[in-house]
Amino acid sequence: MLDAGCGTGENARLVASLGLSVLGVDVAETALAIARAKAADRGIEVEFAAADALRLERLGRRFETVLDCGLFHTFDGDEQSGYVASLASVTEHDGTLYVLCFSDDGPDTGPHPISQQELRAAFNASTGWNVVAIEPDRVETRYHDDGAPAWLATIKRI
Secondary structure (H helix, E strand, O other): OEEEOOOOOHHHHHHHHOOOOOEEEEOOHHHHHHHHHHHHHHOOOOEEEEOOHHHHHHHOOOEEEEEEEOOHHHOOHHHHHHHHHHHHHHEEEEEEEEEEEEEOOOOOOOOOOEOHHHHHHHOOHHHOEEEEEEEEEEEOOOOOOOOEEEEEEEEEEO
């Protein structure tokens, strides 16, 4: 599994603790150092590497499962298309991408909220993807007591 934009590695460590092989990537070296230290402290075997999410093909690897928890919504429109192509370059055909992003639905949305239409427009057949489901969810933040409105999208690589 690839955890794109893994930050301090919470999700990567959780998945690795289940016995799955995980690579967590981020551009922030400080976050990666924290992720490595936490994994070592807990005795969890997980790999972390510095990588540009817009150039994931440089990893030289492909993944059956990719997790994006809070990265997609940080890109503007032009960058989103580059990011989608970057994800496609490392996701196996028939692989699954899970995207958790701030939603535009509801009060007190997070920064850079995304609509379902934006998700569907970004991840479509012409970009090598098929959106299987988009479900309402919540994402924890420092600023939202009960989390911010989010979309959890399940997307298949075609």
